[in-house]
Amino acid sequence: MSRLFPRAIVAATALVAASASRAADPVLAPSEIVAAAPAADWTAIAPTDLLVMDLAPDGAGHPRRVVIQLMPAPFAQGWIANIRKLAAAHWWDGTSVNRAQDNYVVQWGDPDGEDKAKARVLPAGLVKPEEAAYSVVFPRIPMSLPDGRSVDRPANPLAVKWIVPSELRADPYSALVGTTASGWPVASDGASLWPIHCYGMVGVGRDMPPDTGSGAELYAVIGTPPRHLDRNIALIGRVIEGMEHLSTLPRGTGDLGFYKTAAERTPIRSIRLGTEVPGLPAWQYLSTESASFARYADARANRRDAFFIYPAGGVDICNLPVPIRRTPNVPKP
Amino acid sequence: MSRLFPRAIVAATALVAASASRAADPVLAPSEIVAAAPAADWTAIAPTDLLVMDLAPDGAGHPRRVVIQLMPAPFAQGWIANIRKLAAAHWWDGTSVNRAQDNYVVQWGDPDGEDKAKARVLPAGLVKPEEAAYSVVFPRIPMSLPDGRSVDRPANPLAVKWIVPSELRADPYSALVGTTASGWPVASDGASLWPIHCYGMVGVGRDMPPDTGSGAELYAVIGTPPRHLDRNIALIGRVIEGMEHLSTLPRGTGDLGFYKTAAERTPIRSIRLGTEVPGLPAWQYLSTESASFARYADARANRRDAFFIYPAGGVDICNLPVPIRRTPNVPKP
Numbered sequence: 001m002s003r004l005f006p007r008a009i010v011a012a013t014a015l016v017a018a019s020a021s022r023a024a025d026p027v028l029a030p031s032e033i034v035a036a037a038p039a040a041d042w043t044a045i046a047p048t049d050l051l052v053m054d055l056a057p058d059g060a061g062h063p064r065r066v067v068i069q070l071m072p073a074p075f076a077q078g079w080i081a082n083i084r085k086l087a088a089a090h091w092w093d094g095t096s097v098n099r100a101q102d103n104y105v106v107q108w109g110d111p112d113g114e115d116k117a118k119a120r121v122l123p124a125g126l127v128k129p130e131e132a133a134y135s136v137v138f139p140r141i142p143m144s145l146p147d148g149r150s151v152d153r154p155a156n157p158l159a160v161k162w163i164v165p166s167e168l169r170a171d172p173y174s175a176l177v178g179t180t181a182s183g184w185p186v187a188s189d190g191a192s193l194w195p196i197h198c199y200g201m202v203g204v205g206r207d208m209p210p211d212t213g214s215g216a217e218l219y220a221v222i223g224t225p226p227r228h229l230d231r232n233i234a235l236i237g238r239v240i241e242g243m244e245h246l247s248t249l250p251r252g253t254g255d256l257g258f259y260k261t262a263a264e265r266t267p268i269r270s271i272r273l274g275t276e277v278p279g280l281p282a283w284q285y286l287s288t289e290s291a292s293f294a295r296y297a298d299a300r301a302n303r304r305d306a307f308f309i310y311p312a313g314g315v316d317i318c319n320l321p322v323p324i325r326r327t328p329n330v331p332k333p
Numbered sequence: 334m335s336r337l338f339p340r341a342i343v344a345a346t347a348l349v350a351a352s353a354s355r356a357a358d359p360v361l362a363p364s365e366i367v368a369a370a371p372a373a374d375w376t377a378i379a380p381t382d383l384l385v386m387d388l389a390p391d392g393a394g395h396p397r398r399v400v401i402q403l404m405p406a407p408f409a410q411g412w413i414a415n416i417r418k419l420a421a422a423h424w425w426d427g428t429s430v431n432r433a434q435d436n437y438v439v440q441w442g443d444p445d446g447e448d449k450a451k452a453r454v455l456p457a458g459l460v461k462p463e464e465a466a467y468s469v470v471f472p473r474i475p476m477s478l479p480d481g482r483s484v485d486r487p488a489n490p491l492a493v494k495w496i497v498p499s500e501l502r503a504d505p506y507s508a509l510v511g512t513t514a515s516g517w518p519v520a521s522d523g524a525s526l527w528p529i530h531c532y533g534m535v536g537v538g539r540d541m542p543p544d545t546g547s548g549a550e551l552y553a554v555i556g557t558p559p560r561h562l563d564r565n566i567a568l569i570g571r572v573i574e575g576m577e578h579l580s581t582l583p584r585g586t587g588d589l590g591f592y593k594t595a596a597e598r599t600p601i602r603s604i605r606l607g608t609e610v611p612g613l614p615a616w617q618y619l620s621t622e623s624a625s626f627a628r629y630a631d632a633r634a635n636r637r638d639a640f641f642i643y644p645a646g647g648v649d650i651c652n653l654p655v656p657i658r659r660t661p662n663v664p665k666p
Contacts, residue, residue, distance in 0.1 A: 209641075
């Protein structure tokens with residue numbers, strides 16, 4: 001792999017490996033590093049990239065709002081265009097959460113979607129993305145060799161920071177893992193890259209290949225990262241607030257965690273684009289390009305705060321969630 | 334690593350790598366392989382290794398029983414001896430689940446455990462295990478070299494099957510991962526091995542080092558495997574039934590997911606050793622030494638059933654849960 005991304009690997013190794021020079025630093029927990037990050041290290045999430053799902057209130061009457069950040073280009077843009085159309089059409093209003101399988105996924109959409117006689121009619125103009133859209137092929141760029149020949153090498157258009165801590169301490173599912181400059185975890189085989197199934201990621205339910213789903217049926221990961229789904233199903237975003245409203249739903253007792261009766265399903269009041277929701281707060285993510293994120297990643301891989309005895313010396317990409325917060329209220333001067 | 338465990342690595346590579354000779358086999362999903370496993374491939378779990386926690390019934394009056402399998406020797410035996418004493422003394426009856434942090438852990442025990450004036454008195458005779466007990470050092474056995482010299486090499490006393498699919502496709506947290514012959518996932522540095530923090534694993538809450546906890550305060554993993562806790566905290570078992578009663582508990586809104594008020598805590602009616610619970614069913618695990626487990630592991634790493642397009646070619650050790658089931662009722666002849 002070092003043939004492909006020598007600079008990126010050096011940067012990532014430095015990022016994760018223990019650094020002797022920081023012995024004099026205070027030993028902070030990852031959460032403390034995030035709390036101390038300067039405002040400049042946080043990047044705003046555009047309200048146009050938010051999807052807001054309001055479930056029916058819980059038994060005690062408390063509202064249950066789930067906020068999803070949609071992925072940026074070049075990922076999954078076909079399905080995301082469909083999702084924007086579905087939200088704009090208020091298509092999901094009155095649908096439900098139909099499945100909750102412990103240590104796997106919660107899934108929502110039209111409970112009669114499989115029944116052609118009863119299924120809701122989809123809005124006009126949805127696209128049908130192909131399987132190739134599950135990943136992004138790197139462009140190849142020519143590189144001149146010292147002897148005058150020219151070879152193609154893959155470019156790294158998303159400025160991914162790869163995490164390759166050491167030989168035999170990498171990822172079980174792919175040759176490379178890292179975070180894009182736009183703030184998303186990805187895996188790669190050196191020629192293409194793809195978003196990955198971590199806790200809270202949201203994907204597109206589908207039937208058997210070559211069907212890839214429209215985006216009308218969505219799921220969120222609520223357990224061990226099901227990385228075997230990577231490149232087998234489209235990921236379109238991640239839950240950034242209200243995840244507990246999905247992860248605590250009663251598990252379904254039917255096959256695959258589907259609810260056996262309509263009464264067990266949780267009604268969806270509405271799903272809206274963020275721009276359609278009055279008074280919606282704003283969110284930020286910790287820039288994966290920032291010094292604070294590098295310190296955070298190092299601390300996630302090498303816990304040296306007081307509770308810890310053995311720093312692991314490595315971290316699973318799904319155990320390195322990109323920090324997200326509500327944009328703090330800055331008092332006016 | 335191959336110096337240490339040449340045979341084990343060859344076996345594990347064969348176990349996970351795609352096998353050309355199976356092209357004529359039906360392509361089964363992992364769950365289908367488990368369902369088809371012959372009775373001889375299943376190993377009984379002793380009722381003496383079970384811990385049964387009955388939470389207060391849920392809002393609709395449904396019972397909530399959580400069944401935990403305690404780890405066998407040589408793992409965590411000090412804490413497990415304490416836990417047997419605590420259960421025999423009915424010490425947990427009337428305590429509660431005090432913490433539920435999304436994507437992390439649910440924790441239970443004496444809610445006043447931190448308050449010396451109010452804390453429940455622990456039974457006499459509990460031991461205080463040391464940090465060294467977080468892992469198991471391999472015995473070293475002498476090996477004769479051809480030139481007549483003798484060297485020590487680490488033995489593999491638990492007959493662990495290591496999973497090392499290929500270079501750079503391993504584990505982010507350790508040099509080796511695998512499953513013991515006794516049916517537990519472990520990691521290793523080649524000189525010692527330790528149990529690991531997968532979904533549903535149960536561990537011992539503690540304060541700052543060198544305190545290692547008594548076993549009176551327990552937690553279960555409900556999200557992304559927090560593998561950074563490996564070797565930093567004692568694991569004593571895993572939930573084998575009723576996990577959903579823990580994973581769906583409302584998340585606490587205090588620091589670290591602790592509940593802010595006593596009313597939010599879920600009462601624990603009782604925690605008993607399996608041998609004290611009348612009418613308890615029996616459970617079995619799929620022997621990690623069996624041909625069925627090898628096929629299951631291969632299928633988890635290389636999904637070839639109809640839904641899948643790209644077999645991953647690898648699997649995270651926490652995404653390879655050892656199958657566990659209730660012992661089927663065998664009709665009498």
